[in-house]
């Protein structure tokens with residue numbers, strides 16, 4: 001089974017604009033269109049069984065509509081919807097949705113309840129795009145609302161900003177021992193080795209999206225061995241990258257089949273298990 005734990009989707013009518021702004025932000029051409037249909041096609045081509053999908057709210061006013069949108073896309077696409085199989089209805093890749101929140105929101109508690117009622121299975125934050133630091137005092141109340149209820153995926157690391165710097169996440173991990181945290185991009189996009197200093201001995205998971213092309217195979221293998229495959233998730237960062245190509249790159253790493261299986265699905269299933 002193959003689970004891609006990091007993919008972004010947008011409604012058809014704004015996808016082109018959203019993808020263009022991501023391309024501008026990261027100065028890299030995107031390989032996908034950013035729509036659920038396009039991601040479904042990419043997943044079918046690559047043999048990916050399930051995608052964790054999300055979209056970040058740039059301002060508080062977008063939060064509710066994005067959460068409703070992600071939930072509507074994931075409806076009938078959760079594993080089991082097609083009759084107890086891992087794939088969603090009609091043999092398509094299943095979609096598991098993560099919600100969004102914003103530190104400027106009036107009443108985050110109500111929205112956390114709504115995220116759970118909508119069937120979303122976690123929350124994704126992009127501090128650099130949402131423009132808050134991970135250890136922003138306004139976020140502390142949000143983390144306590146999420147602790148022991150929903151896993152949290154952070155974009156981490158950008159050499160240009162301080163918002164998502166590993167040094168901002170480390171104290172949050174220490175303060176919220178019951179918060180399940182996934183630090184995307186090996187804990188620090190463009191700061192991979194610096195992230196290692198902060199997270200080697202702390203409790204969190206990582207995804208390897210948008211990392212292997214920058215690290216190279218040898219360093220990616222080394223980081224997986226240092227952290228341990230039991231902490232790592234496969235992810236593509238679609239639409240920036242094509243999930244099938246990411247899978248091809250991942251399979252070139254010299255890992256044991258147990259390590260591969262753990263990264264492609266085992267870690268994800270542990271995080272998504274009910275009661276996390």
Ligand SMILES: [Zn+2]
Nearest residue numbers: 006155184237
């Ligand atoms: Zn992301």
